[in-house]
Amino acid sequence: MGQTAIESDRTHVLPLEFGRAMPIAVRGDGVWIEDADGRRYLDAMSGGSMAATLGHGRRDIIAAARAQAETLAFVHNERMTNPTQERLAEELVGVAPEGFTRARFTVSGADANEMAIQIARSYHVERGDVDRWQVISPAQAYHGPTLETLALTGRPGMHGPFGPYLPKHLHIPPSTWRFDPTGEAALEALDRALEEAGPENVSAYFCEAISAAALPGYTPPIRFWEGLAERRERHGFLVCFDEVVTGVGRTGRWFAGAGTACVPDIIATAKGLGAGYAAIGAVLVRERVYEAFAQGSRRFTLGHTWDGAPLACAVGLAVLEAMRTEGLVERVHDRGAQLLGELGDALAGIPLVREVRGHGYLLGVSFVDPRDGESFLPPELRFGARIDAAAFDRELIVLSTQPTRDGYAGDQTLFAPAFTATDEELGEMVSRFAEVVRSVAADVEPELARAAPITSAPIGGAR
Template structure:
């Protein structure tokens, strides 16, 4: 029997009578946790119900890019809600969707042909998977045997079943493995700190990884592969790990050799976060399909999307011309209005260039302040997207046991009024399960003095946590 008291102190009792949930009616991420109540936000601060002000040094999950309570974005969204809050894209389009997609396409210097707007990064990856598959079916002659994808271990591409199958995040996959697609195989990530051999040059490392990818094409059958999928800078799964120079050029060369597509997942690292509007603009390659999200709308509305290049769009256009995919809320007018205004602000205030400048200050500050700490193994990233990896033994780069939850504990400690800072926790950077890291990814308009405060506060946080840690 399950007893539910419908009041502010609700209890749900299991069949054995033990309480498993109290107070909240929300199916939270963790039923054993009492979540902090967010009251409001302004600038770069989150304001809790108990009056605490927390500086959002991670932008949530690298989402907030212009800070909070921006009236321009709120007004643009409100106007669109009054004009047309919803659009059935089976029959109609809206001016705001057309303008946003035109901005996105033009921002690629003519490399991309069309944009597709959805509401989450997982949805964007699902669309990318289906678009890649349909492209090969639409070709003349058709290539229906192309049903496989190759991705990388220690990656994350979304939480829906298709996107989860594409990723290599062991913890998130574990309980759902029997449900996941079996047509995805994985190769090694490009992580210089963890996996580059002693004495190995960047060129030798890239050549080794390119051979591994080529071998995987050969193993599964090169004519069966739709695409290779990767994040230009690995976010949640590894903590802001960029590739070494020349890596993506080599990976694309392998894809081109076998006629497969290159899909780059920029949901977390893109739209200005890494110091250029698109992360691939620093890699010397152009993807066939690109997913975007988070900093696209800065958290003002749930929005993400994909961009497809001329090769892919021309293939569909010459075939059926119909992308067999759709969502009720795709191209949502209010979401498009918010994102378009966010992108206009970023452009008008030259914030992408500011990201590059502040990123240098942040990275150097972190390295100076905590780089020598005995439990800080590696500080890496690009733009305003930086990760700090923690270890129990710095000489051997030994990660902490999974049960210690170092990254989560550091992040929770940061919310104490003594620090008042929000950083983003992650795990798995060493082997997919072990390896704690935090992500520091403040808003694009962060000021110099705020960056300096972040550096010092993270320094105090790290010092204090490890001073009391008992393993």
Template sequence: MTSAIGAEQTSVFPRFLDLAYPSIERGEGVWLFTADGRKILDACSGGAMVSCLGYGVQDVIEAAASQANAIAYYYNHHFTNRPQEQLAERLVNVVAPEMARVKFTSGGSEANEAAIRLARAYHVERGQPQRWRVISPAQAYHGSTFGTLALSGRRHSLQQPYEDYLPESFHLSPATPRFDPTGETALGELDRIVEKVGADSISAFFCEPVSAAALPAYSPPPGFWEGLKKRAQRHGFLICFDEIVSGMGRVGSWLAAHELPIEPDIVTIGKGLGAGYAPLAAVLCREHVFDAIAQGSREFDLGHTWDGAPLPCAVGLAVLDVIQRRGLVDRVRERGPRLLDELRAALKGSSIVGEVRGRGFLLGVELVDPRDGSSFLPRELDAASRVDDTAFDLGLLVSSTQSTPDGYAGDEVLIAPAYTSSDAELGLMVERFAATIASVERTVIHELGRQPVAAAPGA
């Protein structure tokens, strides 16, 4: 079998029909092995910031096998099970002591849908059924279901042609250094939306405290969070944090929320919770959110077939054990700043690199037009894909995105290694990435030729 499979050679319905997909046969630590014998260094935890422990972790594999032997599945509607009970308890004791209850799902989109509904249920139970509107920053990604897709305001790069299906949602421009370094513009937009729709119609503010793919490693300035907190208190809406990526130690603390001057009422975690050994995510809420239901209808009737099933929860427990036993959150917190320094040093002087950001093991590299060092690169160059392809040719997996048509961000590269990556492996990731950028820089400069300078960002 060849390792790159095109749309014409498969019965699978591929995501992009013009791409040929290399076939991965196995993984070991932070290395991926393709079916035709290539060895790829994984700097993005399985490509989707999931495999935070790397591949082949025996303790997790054995826990999964042992649970599958005992019982892999039964429906949460009829029974509970020990792994679900224990994992919920460990999450509220270890990961998020400020939270009171946990509801498991199979993926991030489901967890975020559950969070939207939980916020809504909270208000309905408290006699405020008019509160349903959700406000969120536009440059974000919260999932691919219609509810979660509506939370992002990326009309051009994500929502078309499904806009007609999306519920009404309200968005702020992100408070990035490029447009709004103090966060005051975003807060002003929030005030205008509140004024327009009426404070008592708002259910929640929904956001990534530290962005993942949409604006890698970006978090608004403290002033934004402080202003948001005041407004949530004043207007009575809830704060929901999507920590599907940033949770479970990715940014050097169990939750990114723990580093910010604001406390969410509801938080979702995923990706690193199952670490790629099982599909697993969760929505967690504080006591007052749970109490609204406990003292009201006593029902939050939302379920998917696999929610809280024994097998994924046993995997989650084993993952948490490994993270704790090996002190991996501390490792990410301590090693992350040095990794950022190393990446910055390696990219210094590149004419296509703008901001290089990092929080723990979540790093982002912004690409810019070399002709002025600040504009987005022309969309048709598709620098994001060039980076991914060149990196792959050099034996490195990174993940790039292009949101240029929405005007808030251009081409961005995400680097999110496994917490278990050795110093030597991190060094090699930086080295191969610098070589990737140098090669892309050459082709970009060559292709730009004498084209006019690109339009100003956001124009």
């Protein structure tokens, strides 16, 4: 091809952002990605989107995929099952929180979330509770780009022009230090939402156990989880966790849901299951959810062509095997705590850094206006975007977001390396990142002095 970057007006690919040149990634090796120019990027984001949890070039996974493709590449669920899907379901429920007994495979995270919502609604209908459809979810979240998953967030900035297509779910604000450090305000908002919908119409509370890009590394205080569990008991809705990112080891547990004070009824997972080698997700349900179908219509037939395909499931099996034999859940658990400390130490003394938080290898840094130490940074500074660009210049991949206009989060950076990164590579990621933050912080200082401070009051769509 001879090119090292592709301009948005020179490609047949409909670009994500017009006017931006995209470097071309040509190969990967462990946590390193090489572009067409020969530059090697240290990837602190597991392939950019937290999917490549085991790094690039895994011979074991490649061999498993090859062997499966040679034996039986594809067969559709409608007519036949296949041994690979059967084994993966068994192994996955084996590492899921107690009480989870069945899995249905999907192709992506968004369609796993959609299926979780359909299963929750069907659970109630199967039991004769046909009015329950409404979903309550946190406003500041991300669950995917499909219409239903977009509707699960209360973020006008993310909804764009698609509002007319989105079902009207109800949202509550996050319990961050800024808005609700105890979790009580979110519980009050949950009670108001239950009241507004009529608790007998509520199908599910839907959330990330630990947030990924929307509020990196954030999880509500324990009081919120306990209060949610009480309300589930009282009102009979289900709790669904989006574990698209947190599932399969990311937070130092097989599933983050096992570690909360409100173990969910349904879990949707995806990214780490295919580890970047195959597009595969899964929905896991507790036995009592399964029982509603078993005692009811005995059908849940919606699904995509590729759900449970042997090739993707063979990759999933090889991923679980690697996780087990290399002790990666334990490694992420133990090393993650240390990594959080190292990241905190490396960023210490930077007045724009308000919080370094997270679990396992799902870590986040939130930035504030140093003039009062708590307001969001003025969005026109584009702090997060500048962090990503400066990191890229230093051949480091991180992911920042700037959802300021939604009102519940400001500039923040996600730090989510592959589980297989060596100590040396993790150290290098931390030191490159600290350099980047210090240099961008110094760059924005004069602009910050001129920019009007913004209010920290939420302007988002939570009701």
